[in-house]
Amino acid sequence: LQPFDEARCRIVEQHAPAVVSFHFGLPSPDLVARVKATGAKLVSSATTVAEALYLESRGCDAVIAQGLEAGGHRGMFLTDDVLSQTGTMALVPQIVDAVDLPVIATGGIADGRGIVAALALGASAVQLGTAFLHAEETTISEAYKAGLRQAGDRQTAVTNVYSGRPTRCLTNRMMLEKGPLTGAAPAFPKGFAITGPLRQQAEAQGSSDFSAHYCGQSAALGKPTTAGQLVRDIAHDARQQMNRFT
Numbered sequence: 506l507q508p509f510d511e512a513r514c515r516i517v518e519q520h521a522p523a524v525v526s527f528h529f530g531l532p533s534p535d536l537v538a539r540v541k542a543t544g545a546k547l548v549s550s551a552t553t554v555a556e557a558l559y560l561e562s563r564g565c566d567a568v569i570a571q572g573l574e575a576g577g578h579r580g581m582f583l584t585d586d587v588l589s590q591t592g593t594m595a596l597v598p599q600i601v602d603a604v605d606l607p608v609i610a611t612g613g614i615a616d617g618r619g620i621v622a623a624l625a626l627g628a629s630a631v632q633l634g635t636a637f638l639h640a641e642e643t644t645i646s647e648a649y650k651a652g653l654r655q656a657g658d659r660q661t662a663v664t665n666v667y668s669g670r671p672t673r674c675l676t677n678r679m680m681l682e683k684g685p686l687t688g689a690a691p692a693f694p695k696g697f698a699i700t701g702p703l704r705q706q707a708e709a710q711g712s713s714d715f716s717a718h719y720c721g722q723s724a725a726l727g728k729p730t731t732a733g734q735l736v737r738d739i740a741h742d743a744r745q746q747m748n749r750f751t
């Protein structure tokens with residue numbers, strides 16, 4: 506994992522993508538200005554109102570409001586206090602009220618009900634992560650997929666034992682024995698290099714005890730299908746849910 510630097514900025518300038526999405530805040534103002542000069546729409550994740558205001562003041566075109574339920578790394582960058590994290594239901598309307606930008610709700614949304622709820626909270630769009638892990642196209646291991654299928658509503662936790670930054674994963678031995686949160690975790694992203702060999706050895710023996718299987722709290726709502734079908738199904742589901750209110 507490398508920070509967004511001069512070389513990576515040149516790649517963006519070369520390919521001029523329509524949208525550039527950053528995580529853990531934004532790069533330096535000069536790099537942000539260069540990305541914006543390509544015409545790209547700029548988005549990044551906020552886990553608090555303060556982070557959303559920061560992103561707005563530095564030129565973001567939309568803010569992703571990432572709730573505590575989300576799988577994978579927290580996008581948090583103005584604080585490292587996981588205890589300050591807010592769930593999607595409470596976070597989205599507060600960010601919607603605070604910024605004058607479209608808000609993309611994310612964290613725990615996996616079907617039409619979640620989409621309609623996010624729109625009712627004032628979101629302009631939603632972002633789904635965990636729901637797509639069930640898709641046929643994913644290249645995650647069979648053990649990872651089995652973990653997702655078995656995950657109920659209590660099988661994930663936020664941990665920093667794998668990368669050094671808090672990330673929501675399927676709970677496993679490493680997280681329970683060393684964390685899930687520990688002050689002894691190496692600084693991000695050094696943890697990957699340190700825990701990597703342990704993970705490889707364990708996985709070679711068929712064990713997921715040391716694997717960071719990123720997963721949000723909505724894993725149990727997911728269904729095995731293709732990514733395209735998933736999008737069509739949840740869009741259809743959202744429209745039907747919407748009809749309940751009209």
Ligand SMILES: Cc1cc2nc3c(=O)[nH]c(=O)nc-3n(C[C@H](O)[C@H](O)[C@H](O)COP(=O)(O)O)c2cc1C
Pocket residue numbers: 527528550571574575576577578580611612613614632633634635636719720721722723
């Ligand atoms: C396997 C996995 C990998 C992720 N990788 C990234 C990433 O590289 N960059 C990022 O901004 N967010 C990443 N996320 C977080 C998602 O963008 C999103 O915030 C989150 O998945 C939404 O919550 P949900 O998992 O409950 O749908 C990842 C999430 C998962 C589950």
